[in-house]
Amino acid sequence: MLALLLPPLLASAFARAAEPPMPAEADVAAAVAAAIDGRPVCETTVWLPLDEDGKASLASDHFVRRRPGTDARIDALAKIGLVTSATIEESDGPKRVIELTARGREYIRRESIAWRLCYAKRKLDRIEVYTPPVEREGYWIVRAVYTWRPSQIEPWSRELFALGALGSDGRAVDGERRDWIVLVSTNRGWKDQAWFGNPIK
Numbered sequence: 001m002l003a004l005l006l007p008p009l010l011a012s013a014f015a016r017a018a019e020p021p022m023p024a025e026a027d028v029a030a031a032v033a034a035a036i037d038g039r040p041v042c043e044t045t046v047w048l049p050l051d052e053d054g055k056a057s058l059a060s061d062h063f064v065r066r067r068p069g070t071d072a073r074i075d076a077l078a079k080i081g082l083v084t085s086a087t088i089e090e091s092d093g094p095k096r097v098i099e100l101t102a103r104g105r106e107y108i109r110r111e112s113i114a115w116r117l118c119y120a121k122r123k124l125d126r127i128e129v130y131t132p133p134v135e136r137e138g139y140w141i142v143r144a145v146y147t148w149r150p151s152q153i154e155p156w157s158r159e160l161f162a163l164g165a166l167g168s169d170g171r172a173v174d175g176e177r178r179d180w181i182v183l184v185s186t187n188r189g190w191k192d193q194a195w196f197g198n199p200i201k
Contacts, residue, residue, distance in 0.1 A: 120150035
């Protein structure tokens with residue numbers, strides 16, 4: 001009987017021995033910071049309907065211009081040099097022609113089919129909570145919830161927040177945000193699961 005029980009007991013003991021210990025909060029914070037610090041903070045510019053070349057021609061009755069504040073937001077972008085803006089006369093009436101400048105393309109970037117205005121960099125604020133290591137798909141993982149704040153904020157972004165061009169979610173320009181991440185145990189410490197391609201659930 002003992003001979004039959006010994007292999008499972010040894011296997012169980014080996015599994016426990018292989019399980020990584022609960023990571024220190026400082027190690028989790030270091031791994032999260034390495035993954036997120038410096039990432040751009042951006043918002044989709046739904047109020048600025050640029051085409052794929054970074055241009056727009058908007059009649060006065062265009063649905064975007066009928067929204068309160070749109071022209072003031074475009075004026076602000078032109079003032080800080082992110083777009084050029086001019087009114088031209090066409091056969092069907094005046095139109096406002098907008099185009100991204102070279103400087104504007106540094107901050108307003110096309111991602112998939114949307115344009116996003118980037119105004120800061122992410123910076124880890126604190127780790128709120130994290131789990132003990134659990135095994136998933138052959139990896140040992142930890143899930144962590146953390147908060148971060150925008151850093152290296154572009155000075156011109158405050159005017160855009162005041163005009164509603166940024167901050168559509170109601171947050172302040174430097175407001176705290178919450179997110180989560182999955183970390184994977186490696187021979188070089190805990191790393192963002194993004195290193196490993198497919199998400200680990």
